[in-house]
Amino acid sequence: MGKTLAEKILSEKSGQNARAGDIVIAKVDVAAFQDGTGPLGVKQLQKMKISKVKAKTALFFLDHAAPSPRKELSNDHILLREFSRKSGAKLSDIGEGVIHQRLIESFVKPGDVVIGGDSHTCTSGALGAFATGMGSTDVAIGMAMGKTWFRVPDTFRIEVQGQLPPGVFSKDLILYLIGQLGADGATYKALEFGGDGIERLSMASRFVLSNMAVEAGAKVGLIASDRKTREYLKSRGRLKDWRPIAPDKDATYERVIRINAKKLVPQVAFPHTVDNTKPVTRAKGIKVDQVFIGTCTNGRIEDLKIAAKILKNKKRASHTRLIIVPASKNVYLEAMKLGLLEIFVRAGAIIMGPGCGPCVGVHQGVLGDGEVCLSTANRNFKGRMGNPKGFIYLASPATAAYSAIRGKISDPREIFKKRPRKKG
Amino acid sequence: MVLKGRVWKFGDSISTDLICPGRYFHLRSNLPELAKHVLEDADPEFVKKMSEGDFVVAGNNFGLGSSREHAPTIIKLSGVSAVLAKSFARIFYRNAINVGLPLLECNTDKISEGDELEVDLSTGIIKDKTKGFELRAKPLPRAMLNILKDGGLVAHIQKHKDFKLD
Ligand code: SF4
Numbered sequence: 001m002g003k004t005l006a007e008k009i010l011s012e013k014s015g016q017n018a019r020a021g022d023i024v025i026a027k028v029d030v031a032a033f034q035d036g037t038g039p040l041g042v043k044q045l046q047k048m049k050i051s052k053v054k055a056k057t058a059l060f061f062l063d064h065a066a067p068s069p070r071k072e073l074s075n076d077h078i079l080l081r082e083f084s085r086k087s088g089a090k091l092s093d094i095g096e097g098v099i100h101q102r103l104i105e106s107f108v109k110p111g112d113v114v115i116g117g118d119s120h121t122c123t124s125g126a127l128g129a130f131a132t133g134m135g136s137t138d139v140a141i142g143m144a145m146g147k148t149w150f151r152v153p154d155t156f157r158i159e160v161q162g163q164l165p166p167g168v169f170s171k172d173l174i175l176y177l178i179g180q181l182g183a184d185g186a187t188y189k190a191l192e193f194g195g196d197g198i199e200r201l202s203m204a205s206r207f208v209l210s211n212m213a214v215e216a217g218a219k220v221g222l223i224a225s226d227r228k229t230r231e232y233l234k235s236r237g238r239l240k241d242w243r244p245i246a247p248d249k250d251a252t253y254e255r256v257i258r259i260n261a262k263k264l265v266p267q268v269a270f271p272h273t274v275d276n277t278k279p280v281t282r283a284k285g286i287k288v289d290q291v292f293i294g295t296c297t298n299g300r301i302e303d304l305k306i307a308a309k310i311l312k313n314k315k316r317a318s319h320t321r322l323i324i325v326p327a328s329k330n331v332y333l334e335a336m337k338l339g340l341l342e343i344f345v346r347a348g349a350i351i352m353g354p355g356c357g358p359c360v361g362v363h364q365g366v367l368g369d370g371e372v373c374l375s376t377a378n379r380n381f382k383g384r385m386g387n388p389k390g391f392i393y394l395a396s397p398a399t400a401a402y403s404a405i406r407g408k409i410s411d412p413r414e415i416f417k418k419r420p421r422k423k424g
Numbered sequence: 425m426v427l428k429g430r431v432w433k434f435g436d437s438i439s440t441d442l443i444c445p446g447r448y449f450h451l452r453s454n455l456p457e458l459a460k461h462v463l464e465d466a467d468p469e470f471v472k473k474m475s476e477g478d479f480v481v482a483g484n485n486f487g488l489g490s491s492r493e494h495a496p497t498i499i500k501l502s503g504v505s506a507v508l509a510k511s512f513a514r515i516f517y518r519n520a521i522n523v524g525l526p527l528l529e530c531n532t533d534k535i536s537e538g539d540e541l542e543v544d545l546s547t548g549i550i551k552d553k554t555k556g557f558e559l560r561a562k563p564l565p566r567a568m569l570n571i572l573k574d575g576g577l578v579a580h581i582q583k584h585k586d587f588k589l590d
Contacts, residue, residue, distance in 0.1 A: 023567050025587055039453050040493055044578055065449065072450035079453075119491040119515055135493035135519035137577045149567060149587050183437060184485035188514050217488065219514055273437055360490075361446035381441040381489055383465040388445070 002248025004155040005222040006190040009130040009245070013113045020154040020252070026130075029112035031055040031143035033136070034099045035062045036360075037117030039076045041140035042083045051087055054146035057107055058089035059099075066094035066355035069363040089143070097328025097354040100124065100296040103131075104207060105330055109233075109241040110225035115142045120296050120378065122218070125210035126203065127232075128225030128245040133214060153190040153219050154254040156181075160197030162262040167416030169306075170205035171298060171376070171396035174212045175267035177259065179277030187217030189254065192247060197261040198223060203232040204302035211297045212378050215274040266412055268374075269394035272382040280399060283409040289371040290321045291404040293397050294352075295359045298376035299327030301334045303397040308340040310401040310415060316348040317407025323365045324349045325357035347404075361386030374409060376400050425545045427505040427526075429477035433537040434466055436483035440495040440516065442466040443487070452494055459501040476503035479541055481532050483509065487516025496520035506543055508532055508550065508561070521568045522577040528561035535559075566590060 003011065007018050014024035031053070033041050038060050045051070060080045065073040077094075084091040092102055099116065100123035108114055108124040114131035115121065117139040124131035132150075134142070142148035158177065164170070178185075191213045198206065206223050213221025224246040233242045266280040293299070293307050304326065316322045324344050326332040332354050335341050344351055358365030359377045367373055367390030375385075380392035395403070398412035442465045444458065451458040463470045463480070480499065486509035487495060496519045499507065506526040510533075520527050526545055535541070539554040548561035564572065567589035574580035580588070 023565075023589055025589075036449060036452060037492060040497075048578060048582060070450045072453065076453055117491055119489065121491075133491040133515055135491055135496075135515060135522060137493060137522045138518060141577060141581055145581075145586075147587075149589055151565070151567070183488055184511060184513065187485070187511065214515075217485070217513060360449070362449045366447070379441075379489065381439040383441045383445050383447070386447045388465045 002250035004251045005247045018152045022152045028055045028142045030057045030114040032059040033117040036064045040136035044140045050144045055143045061092045061099040062094045063355045098296045101327035122213045123211040125221040126206040126223045155190040157253040157256045158193045159195040159258045164261045167413035169396040170208045172267045175277045181216040183275040184217045191218045191221045204300045271391040280411045286409040288374045290373040292323045292375040294325030295377040297378040307401040308343045311347040316404045320407045322349040322404045325352045427543045431539045434482040439489040443495040459498040462498045462502045481508045488513035491515045493519045496525045500525040524576040530561040
């Protein structure tokens with residue numbers, strides 16, 4: 001009997017015939033923390049008198065409070081810098097970028113087991129890695145011992161056919177799917193995305209799908225490692241890290257969900273849950289105080305390119321603030337080289353240093369009472385951007401950029417209709 | 425072990441942002457202070473109203489959202505003896521067991537705010553003393569029961585020097 005991607009990777013890393021429902025102990029290739037979850041993890045290790053790490057790649061990312069807005073957080077950063085220096089873990093200091101973007105750029109390989117003290121660790125699943133978010137104690141112990149335990153998840157196969165229409169992106173696809181499944185529709189499950197609709201997507205678009213798997217409750221969001229994966233790793237100077245990995249044809253799935261990409265329209269998630277999604281036509285005209293383009297979901301160069309195309313020679317609406325945050329230093333440099341930053345600044349945007357920016361309400365764009373933010377992030381929970389009296393809507397970078405110009409939520413197909421879009 | 429206390433009732437989808445708001449990010453290394461804000465965005469008065477030993481009772485998907493272990497940690501620190509919900513989000517569930525916060529998965533519809541409960545953790549039997557009915561919670565998976573019995577994951581590893589799950 002064939003295996004799903006999750007079963008394949010966990011079999012390899014546990015040395016057992018791992019089947020959905022089994023409890024396995026698997027080798028950990030990459031264990032990572034960010035600055036919000038790292039300090040608690042380090043304290044657990046100190047409590048256990050563990051000062052060295054065993055995971056092949058152990059990393060600390062200073063990204064959520066970057067640079068730190070308060071002394072308490074600066075002190076947390078000191079703790080993480082010191083621990084990584086002594087323990088053999090690597091440190092990615094402020095300015096390097098968001099944990100998940102940095103993991104896919106430089107550290108994760110197809111077939112790896114990746115655990116991260118951050119729920120969106122599932123982003124790396126698009127590289128064909130079993131990547132999942134866990135709490136501080138789990139990651140700390142996994143990092144120290146180089147292994148952890150898993151219950152092998154059942155898999156929902158998401159079979160996507162056809163090409164997305166102009167103005168519709170993978171963000172719309174995943175928002176649509178989460179709306180269908182519900183925020184707990186895939187709890188404890190693996191999502192496995194496949195079909196010709198996925199094969200034709202760029203890696204940048206695939207990362208969006210895996211990133212948001214957790215918003216349906218899933219443990220991982222897996223995609224086979226194929227030609228596109230190879231091209232991506234090659235472009236990062238990591239061709240030797242590539243290997244193909246795919247599920248077996250006769251794998252057993254708990255559910256198969258089919259989506260016709262051609263029929264999708266731009267989606268918007270309304271406050272205060274990610275599964276509260278509606279076609280953009282139902283959101284049209286909602287006045288927007290702040291637009292935020294960035295995060296581990298949609299802060300990649302491809303996203304900024306789309307935003308720049310829309311914002312070129314245009315101005316944001318006078319009542320709408322526009323905040324743009326490249327997800328990593330690499331993205332920032334690339335955007336600079338391509339002249340995108342100038343387009344943004346001329347359009348009235350403020351560009352922040354690489355990191356999480358205002359995504360989690362720590363700094364750089366906290367909402368005022370009653371204010372509306374249209375964001376390319378992955379979460380719109382009440383209070384998420386620092387104020388429980390704020391309202392967060394989620395959409396693609398195209399919807400966000402176009403809405404910034406119009407000052408209200410707008411349908412990006414209005415502009416994409418005018419010119420054909422390239423594949424992917 | 426039998427726990428006794430009063431019920432504080434919450435709805436569906438209580439996220440980790442509601443339990444442990446991101447705006448208190450700077451208090452994450454000061455857990456007793458952070459615990460003063462537990463569940464603040466779901467019920468601003470909760471910390472003032474509750475007493476040691478009380479139960480948090482909620483609907484579906486309790487604890488969805490971020491992986492912050494601070495969420496179950498401050499629920500425990502605030503004195504809540506257990507959380508009862510129709511379902512729990514995955515990372516929260518594992519974190520709660522790791523930090524030794526008992527969770528009970530059961531149909532919570534008939535339990536109301538202010539009810540007096542008696543919860544037997546070893547059998548999973550929940551008695552609503554106010555209304556006079558009994559419920560049985562879904563048993564914990566064995567791997568997790570073993571970790572909870574040892575007092576959380578750190579204690580488990582210290583005791584066995586490895587994972588000892590079955
Ligand atoms: S960008 Fe947002 S969702 Fe992504 S890791 Fe940072 S805070 Fe979390």
